[in-house]
Amino acid sequence: MKSIELKKVNKQFKDGRKTIEALKETNFSAEPGEFVAIIGPSGSGKSTFLTIIGGLQQPTEGEVFIQNEPFSNLQEKERAKRRFKDIGFILQASNLIPFLTVKEQLQLVNKVEKTKSDEKKIDQLLTELGILELADKYPRDLSGGERQRAAIARALYHEPSVILADEPTASLDTERAIEVVKILAHETKEKSKATIMVTHDERLTDYCDSVYVMKDGVLNKREKSRK
Amino acid sequence: MFLAWKEIIYSKTRFSLIIGIVVLVAYLVSFLTGLANGLAQENKDAVDKWQADSIVLAEESNLSLNMSMLTLDDADTIAADQKAVLGISSNIVRLESSESSEDNIDVTIFGIKMNEFLVPEIVEGKAVNEQGEVIADLSLKEEKGIEIGDILNISGKESSLKVVGFTDKAKFSVSPVLYTQLDTYQDISSANRSADSQDQINAIILRDERPAEEIEINNSALTVYSIDEFVNNLPGYNAQVLTFGLMIGFLILIAALVIGIFIYVLTLQKASMIGVMKAQGISSNYISKSIIAQTLILALLGVLIGFGLTILTGLFLPAAVPYQNNYIFLAAVMAGLLVFALLGAVFSVRTIVKVDPLVAIE
Numbered sequence: 371m372k373s374i375e376l377k378k379v380n381k382q383f384k385d386g387r388k389t390i391e392a393l394k395e396t397n398f399s400a401e402p403g404e405f406v407a408i409i410g411p412s413g414s415g416k417s418t419f420l421t422i423i424g425g426l427q428q429p430t431e432g433e434v435f436i437q438n439e440p441f442s443n444l445q446e447k448e449r450a451k452r453r454f455k456d457i458g459f460i461l462q463a464s465n466l467i468p469f470l471t472v473k474e475q476l477q478l479v480n481k482v483e484k485t486k487s488d489e490k491k492i493d494q495l496l497t498e499l500g501i502l503e504l505a506d507k508y509p510r511d512l513s514g515g516e517r518q519r520a521a522i523a524r525a526l527y528h529e530p531s532v533i534l535a536d537e538p539t540a541s542l543d544t545e546r547a548i549e550v551v552k553i554l555a556h557e558t559k560e561k562s563k564a565t566i567m568v569t570h571d572e573r574l575t576d577y578c579d580s581v582y583v584m585k586d587g588v589l590n591k592r593e594k595s596r597k
Numbered sequence: 598m599f600l601a602w603k604e605i606i607y608s609k610t611r612f613s614l615i616i617g618i619v620v621l622v623a624y625l626v627s628f629l630t631g632l633a634n635g636l637a638q639e640n641k642d643a644v645d646k647w648q649a650d651s652i653v654l655a656e657e658s659n660l661s662l663n664m665s666m667l668t669l670d671d672a673d674t675i676a677a678d679q680k681a682v683l684g685i686s687s688n689i690v691r692l693e694s695s696e697s698s699e700d701n702i703d704v705t706i707f708g709i710k711m712n713e714f715l716v717p718e719i720v721e722g723k724a725v726n727e728q729g730e731v732i733a734d735l736s737l738k739e740e741k742g743i744e745i746g747d748i749l750n751i752s753g754k755e756s757s758l759k760v761v762g763f764t765d766k767a768k769f770s771v772s773p774v775l776y777t778q779l780d781t782y783q784d785i786s787s788a789n790r791s792a793d794s795q796d797q798i799n800a801i802i803l804r805d806e807r808p809a810e811e812i813e814i815n816n817s818a819l820t821v822y823s824i825d826e827f828v829n830n831l832p833g834y835n836a837q838v839l840t841f842g843l844m845i846g847f848l849i850l851i852a853a854l855v856i857g858i859f860i861y862v863l864t865l866q867k868a869s870m871i872g873v874m875k876a877q878g879i880s881s882n883y884i885s886k887s888i889i890a891q892t893l894i895l896a897l898l899g900v901l902i903g904f905g906l907t908i909l910t911g912l913f914l915p916a917a918v919p920y921q922n923n924y925i926f927l928a929a930v931m932a933g934l935l936v937f938a939l940l941g942a943v944f945s946v947r948t949i950v951k952v953d954p955l956v957a958i959e
Contacts, residue, residue: 417958426876426954447880454878461957465873467600469607481599482883508607536958 371438373531373564374423375399379432379442381418392418394587395432400564402531405555407575408568410584416568417536419584423566424457424534425449437531454482458525458563460535460554465521466509472496472520473505476527495523499553515546519553526557533558533565539574551577600884601891612895615859619899620906622852623934626845627907627927633841634926635919636771640834643707643734643769644824647715649681651809652827653801656820660830662799663687667819669796674816679804681715684708684779684797686786687772689752692743701752702741705769706731708782708798715802717776721745722762728781732762734773739916749775756784770831771919849933856934857941860892864945871949872956885946892942893935900931 381393393415400406408416421427423434425441434442436456441449459465466475473492480487496502499519509517518538525533535554539547551567555577558565567578575581581592605612638645653675658665662685672680686706691698709715711725717732722745725732737743737760749758758775767774777785779798786797805812809823829835864871871884904927914920 421955421958424876426958450875450878450880452878453876454880457878459876459957461873461876465876465957467870467874469604470600474603478599478879482879 371402372399372435373402373404373437374566375435375438376423377433377435379422379429379434381415381422381427382430391587393422393429393589396589398582398589400532400566402562402564403559404564404580405558405578406564406566407578407581408566408584408589409570409572409575409581412570414584415587415589416584418587419589420534420536420566420568423532424459425453455528456530456532458528458530458533460518460521460525460533460538462537462540466517466524468509471506471508472501472512472523475520475524479524479528492527495527498557499523513546514541515550518542518546518550522550522553522557526561526563529561531563533563535565535567537569538567539569539571544573547571547574548577598887598890600887601894605891605894615863616895616899616902618859619856619896619934619938620903622855623900623903623931624906626848626852626930626934627904627922628910629841629848630845630927630930631907631911631920631922632918633838633845634923635921636841637834637838638766638921639768639771639919640831640837641769641828642766643705643774644828644831646717646764646767647681647802647824649714649802649804649824650806651677651803651812651821651823653803653814653819653821654799654827656818660822660827661832665799667798667801669798671798671816671819672801674814674819675801675803675821676813676815677803677805679714681713681802681804682710682779682798683715683800683802684782684786685769685799686782688754688785690749690758690775691752692741693748693750693757700741702737702749703772704737704775705772706775706777706782706785707769708777708779708786710779714804715776717764717767719762720765722760725761725776725778728778728784729756729759730761731758731775731777731781732764733760733775734767735763735765736768736773736916738763751785754785756781770833845930849930849937852934853937853940856896856938857944860888860895860938860941861945861948864888864948868948868952869956871952872954875952875954876957881946881950885949888945888949889939889942892938896935896938900934904931 376396376398378395378397380395383390383392408419410416422429422442429442433440436452441452470478476492477487493502496505499522501516501519504512504516512520539550542550551574554565583590583592654660654665655667669682672682688704688706689701690704691701719732720735733743743760745760747760751757809821812821814821874884911920911922
């Protein structure tokens with residue numbers, strides 16, 4: 371089974387009379403337990419690639435499959451449902467809700483689903499990520515690294531099959547960044563997620579199973595021989 | 598509810614300020630409503646006190662009580678369940694003990710038959726038994742310090758009146774009413790009139806459930822009007838009610854817009870956060886509900902506090918201020934504010950739906 375599969379996906383934008391091809395025809399797939407890094411200069415189409423997989427925008431042509439089921443051509447409402455169930459987003463520093471404590475960020479998932487929160491699971495997750503003692507703190511009281519770990523906890527909590535991380539280490543120093551990526555790699559393996567991380571930081575690719583380079587809307591796999 | 602409440606708790610200062618604005622707006626609107634209502638009441642309190650259905654006036658009177666001239670015998674020409682005659686006179690009185698014209702009081706004197714239904718309920722003192730005795734509106738005691746047994750001299754007349762009792766809510770065209778026997782009234786008013794008009798009165802008040810036009814009168818010089826029509830034609834009453842009504846109406850409209858815009862701006866500010874939630878797959882529906890719940894909490898708290906303040910203010914206002922809460926009307930005003938605030942929230946829902954989850958990435 372493939373967690374993510376892109377078949378002949380491309381994305382074009384109209385800019386005045388010109389048509390810009392942000393993502394040229396791409397085929398891609400990732401399996402459970404696979405940690406993929408996408409690197410490339412800014413404006414190369416990395417974010418477009420990630421947001422199409424996440425269903426935040428639709429491809430011009432082609433189709434994205436999540437868990438072998440067609441996803442990208444669903445209505446926004448349906449996509450939101452699938453996104454909620456199957457995809458965990460980890461975004462740059464801003465993606466925690468400022469007025470919820472770390473614990474409440476996770477509990478929100480249950481509130482939306484109208485289910486009871488699993489306190490044991492929350493404690494366990496927070497312990498794994500080393501932020502249990504921060505459970506009742508608000509995002510403003512956390513350091514950048516702690517915030518990202520909280521975001522990872524939140525993304526993992528509702529057990530998605532896919533984790534999409536957009537520059538998760540952008541605001542962190544090297545040491546913190548490596549720590550966060552190690553956690554991501556560990557959780558990917560242990561919980562069999564397919565994780566795609568967009569980054570511009572070459573050093574982080576050491577912890578990934580495969581590395582793709584995006585350039586001018588073209589995605590190419592890079593052989594892991596360079597190291 | 599979860600998000601709505603958590604955010605209010607987290608941003609206490611911001612939300613207290615918003616609630617504060619709603620409180621002030623609700624307070625302003627309801628206080629003005631109370632004032633308008635009080636003033637309107639002071640025009641017609643004495644009329645409400647009659648608990649009557651219709652009033653007979655001279656045809657030529659153009660619905661003005663002062664211009665209507667009837668005689669006591671006219672009452673016999675009317676076929677109605679209960680009839681009561683009324684003579685009315687506007688006068689200036691002053692406590693016997695005072696020499697200063699600053700103590701002059703404008704009053705309306707009601708001359709009535711003490712065995713008919715216009716006799717007011719006495720809240721203090723005793724009923725009128727003799728010529729020259731009056732029952733006075735309680736406001737004379739509260740505002741002017743007049744007590745039972747006090748003698749009032751009538752300006753420009755030889756006669757004087759003795760206060761023997763008080764009744765409440767007896768104001769007519771904003772001046773307090775003195776109830777006297779018809780004889781006393783004739784004495785006071787006769788100097789203004791020809792000598793042969795000893796049995797002159799101004800109106801005959803009817804209690805009869807039939808509509809005014811169905812009441813038979815065997816006298817073409819008389820006309821029956823409903824009490825509502827009569828009240829609406831009290832001097833200045835209609836103009837006052839309309840003016841205040843419009844003022845309050847516009848105030849509610851503006852207040853509603855202000856609250857609505859507040860909620861809208863608040864939602865706009867949260868656009869990026871809403872984008873993040875949408876990227877996580879939280880439905881617009883859920884986010885919208887929480888914004889509406891939040892608005893409801895804010896507006897309800899604000900309106901209730903404003904309402905409480907209004908009632909408190911009413912308790913501490915001096916008696917001279919014409920202020921009266923009409924709770925049904927107040928409740929309607931409050932409900933109106935709530936509804937408009939919610940409309941503001943519903944308007945914000947459009948913004949929420951339109952937020953592109955892509956903003957979360959940018």
